[in-house]
Amino acid sequence: MTMKTLFLQPPSFDGFDGGAGSRYQAKREIKSFWFPTWLAQPAALLPDSTLIDAPPAKLTMADVLPHATTHQLLIIHTSTPSFANDVKVAEEFKKLNPAMMVGFIGAKVAVQPIESLERAPVLDFVCGNEFDFTIKEIAEGKPLPEVLGIWWRNGNGEIVKNEDRPLLMDMDELPFVVDVYKKHLKMEDYFIGYLKHPYISIYTGRGCKSHCTFCLWPQTVGGHKYRTRSTANVIAEVKRAIELFPNVQEIMFDDDTFTDNLPRAEEIARELGKLKISWSCNAKANVPYSTLKVLKENGLRLLLVGYESGNQQILHNIKKGLRVDVAKRFTADCHKLGIKIHGTFIAGLPGETQETLKETIEFAKEINPHTIQVSLAAPYPGTFLYNQAVQEGWLDVANAELIDDHGVQIAPLHYPHLSHKEIFDSVETLYREFYFRPSKILSILKEMALSPQMLVRRLREGLEFKAFLKERQETKLA
Missing domain, CATH: 3.40.50 (Rossmann fold)
Structure with missing residues (x-):
């Protein structure tokens, strides 16, 4: 049994x-x-x-x-x-x-x-693995x-x-997860600041072709080959999600990099366009305008994009495989097409200095994604960054769990020229300089004025963000 x-x-x-x-x-x-x-x-x-x-x-x-x-x-x-x-x-x-x-x-x-x-x-x-x-x-x-x-x-x-299990290559062998969501979860409990609410997230594939030294999943459980479900299989689950959750406002495709296979991304987008559903996905900041246009015309609302840094040498150091000028052009193309971007940045990567932190702040303000997220560089076991940090002496044993006693993410890395505290404090600085600009404040107020739901959400998030800044100030004084 x-x-x-x-x-x-x-x-x-x-x-x-x-x-x-x-x-x-x-x-x-x-x-x-x-x-x-x-x-x-x-x-x-x-x-x-x-x-x-x-x-x-x-x-x-x-x-x-x-x-x-x-x-x-x-x-x-x-x-x-x-x-x-x-x-x-x-x-x-x-x-x-x-x-x-x-x-x-x-x-x-x-x-x-x-x-x-x-x-x-x-x-x-x-x-x-899997x-x-x-x-x-x-x-x-x-x-x-x-x-x-x-x-x-x-x-x-x-x-x-025991002997290793081979990675699954026929991803269509996996059953849909949305039926499990329906049976055991309450979709309204799940919310992400940059996604419409309520949303549903699913994977259309596993693995990522990029070799970023810090990224956990491809180096541990997913691998660097992008193994994908067929378009028909993906669309069938989207239709099932809409059937089970008729009030869903957005589908998020949570693949590490949905745009790793551009022809497939376009094919799925054209099928999604027939369903008239809003959708978002993870993307690398190098998608050509022609593909972006197809995605936008078929329901794409937002891209989650890992910029990480505005300094080219740091991008080389972490094997990002991305040029700053390409990222700028990609972002300009998204703005032109009306595609929103949630941009993610990381403070404290190898090569970071006070000067590169300022460079990233100016880069973020220049490209001006709709929203941003700033993380602290975290060397997870199993990643190239972890091995590098241990070898170079950038990671103290006391910080190897990556959180403090209250479960809050710390700045585990430090360098001879940049301390834990300087890296930790830079997160707040980047947030303040990006969001506390008149133009950004005005755009947020406009967004709230046009949508009652967004008004409620942004007010809640604003209170949480204020508490976040207060906590960081108290941490500095402690």
Whole structure:
């Protein structure tokens, strides 16, 4: 018999923000919640399973612990910043049900499987790379020694590594996740500042062709080959999402870089255009005008673009594969076509100085995306940046968890010419100089005046942003 499986995004604590690799909950400048797609995908392979995403649903341990007695297999998606908390949650479940099998998935355990098992005796196994069919086989009772892609603890407590599981190449083999969303989640709980609300996010493929040294997912679980679902399969799930969630305002394609395959992006866009649905996606800042025009004419509203820095040498240092002048032209093309951009930047990358930070601020103001997000450079285990930071002495052991005792993202890197504090403080500076300009304030006020929904959202976000700035000021004084 198939084991009754619980896929759990554990309760955390208010304000937790471990950055881009910290599962899905992020406080940052405003609170955001992404759909737990990486848990929903294996859950879709097990129709009788349960998916609980505790943080957006505001569920406590008291709310979720009763499921320990009704389930036989617990799967938690962990991360470097959340690992310690996730282990405590697993221990509480095991206390109530000692017979429950517990497994962790995610980049953290994929790149540090032995260390993770040694730190957490409560774990029976951890998964590497893609784990969808791995979890399915375990739930269906396949003996652990026969399951590809896991590290597990045998009866003597010894850690055993099985043969690796090959990456899935036929992505159409995966069932839709939107049915799982409908069954277990409340879509209104999920909101992102730059997306329409309510939204739905899905993947049309996995992997990314770029080799950015800091980016977690391609270097750990996704790979650098962009493996995609067929256009027909993607459109079928979009239609299903619209059917299940008739009030959905936007579809977000959360592939690492949806524009890695331009002909396919255009093909999907033309089919989306027939559905008259607003959609957004991740893109690299080098998409040609001709493609942008096709996407815009067929419903594209916003692109999530990783600019990272306005300094060309830093972009070379992180192997971004992007020229600043190309990024400027791309952004100008988006403005011309009316495509909004949420631009992301990173403070503290290798080569960063006070001068390059100022250069990035001026670059951001010059290209003027609709909204921005500023992150602190985070060397996640398994990335080139992590190995580089350890080798060069840029990362202290005390900062290796990437968050402070309150779950807030820290500036883990430091350089001989740039301190932790200088990098940490630069985030607030960039935000203030970008948003507190008369032209930007006017555009936000205009946006609020034209949309009652946006008025409510921006007021809420404004209060959260004010609290964010206040917290940072208090951190400086501490």
